[in-house]
Amino acid sequence: MGRHVTPKKSLGQHFLADAGIARKIAGSLTGHGNYGIVLEVGPGTGMLSRQLMEIDGFRWYGMDVDRESIAALREKHPEMASRIIHADFLRCDFPALFGQEPLALIGNFPYNISSQIVFKLLENRHQVPEMVGMFQKEVALRIASPPGSKVYGILSVLTQAFYRVELLFHVGPHVFVPPPRVDSTVIRCRRKENYHLGCNEKLFFSVVKTAFNQRRKTLRNSLRGMQLPWESLPSHLPGERPEQLGVDDFVLITRQLPSRPPLGE
Numbered sequence: 001m002g003r004h005v006t007p008k009k010s011l012g013q014h015f016l017a018d019a020g021i022a023r024k025i026a027g028s029l030t031g032h033g034n035y036g037i038v039l040e041v042g043p044g045t046g047m048l049s050r051q052l053m054e055i056d057g058f059r060w061y062g063m064d065v066d067r068e069s070i071a072a073l074r075e076k077h078p079e080m081a082s083r084i085i086h087a088d089f090l091r092c093d094f095p096a097l098f099g100q101e102p103l104a105l106i107g108n109f110p111y112n113i114s115s116q117i118v119f120k121l122l123e124n125r126h127q128v129p130e131m132v133g134m135f136q137k138e139v140a141l142r143i144a145s146p147p148g149s150k151v152y153g154i155l156s157v158l159t160q161a162f163y164r165v166e167l168l169f170h171v172g173p174h175v176f177v178p179p180p181r182v183d184s185t186v187i188r189c190r191r192k193e194n195y196h197l198g199c200n201e202k203l204f205f206s207v208v209k210t211a212f213n214q215r216r217k218t219l220r221n222s223l224r225g226m227q228l229p230w231e232s233l234p235s236h237l238p239g240e241r242p243e244q245l246g247v248d249d250f251v252l253i254t255r256q257l258p259s260r261p262p263l264g265e
Helices: 019-026 047-053 067-076 078-083 094-098 111-123 137-144 154-162 201-213 247-255
Strands: 037-041 059-064 084-086 103-108 130-136 163-171 184-191
Touching: 019 047, 019 103, 037 047, 047 059, 047 103, 059 067, 059 078, 067 078, 067 084, 078 084, 103 111, 111 130, 111 137, 111 154, 130 137, 130 163, 137 154, 137 163, 137 184, 154 163, 154 201, 154 247, 201 247
Parallel strands: 037 059, 037 103, 059 084, 103 130
Antiparallel strands: 130 184, 163 184
16 A cells, blocks of 8 residues: 555645546647657646656656655656656756756646746746646636736736647546635647747846736836837827737837847846
8 A cells, every 4th residue: 555645735735536637638748849758747646647657758757845745656656766856846947957858847736836837837938848737727717818808917928928828628626635616727838839029038028017017007107117119109009908918019019128138048
């Protein structure tokens, strides 16, 4: 009998307990971008891990901050022990672990850090062509939301700037231990063929965040501190609110700002 792992509220753990759902999540990987490595974030009890390990052509790695989960996984899968990493995903250095090799991210993501996981994906977009993940339904809808929606925001614009987002399927609380108080949704993000925006991307992030931090204001007011030459932009833009703008609009605005060399590039 294997080691028992107790779900920890402090880590936002809700362990997937349905092998059929795990199979469906694993089967949602497409190989887009020709990656060979699949990194599972928060494998927990290994329900999804077992499905991923059986996929030919992918080298599975699992990363968890929970020592108890790591010990149980290593005991259950000694042949995979070297690929089970005890680390904080939000702080991990992809090139230090995997060199420059492309990889996919996958997981039943802890809901308390799900937005941070998306930002980590975006930070490493050059190395991650695909992500399949289980999110709280509300967060998944926000990531996939089109302009004009009440839930369209920073996560929507930044993710959709670089990835094509698909809502795959919804999941009820009953497939988890313990059951969360919310519904969940699995999404797939596949990196765009041309994921370079043609503008200073660090500045693009800053423009989007600044605009949505005062989302009730018009762009002329929310971006006042950036001293934009509004006369060089389409006449309707100054009076728009951020949720009315698509990715291309934010790129257009960014191009009008004084060029700054991208930090760290």
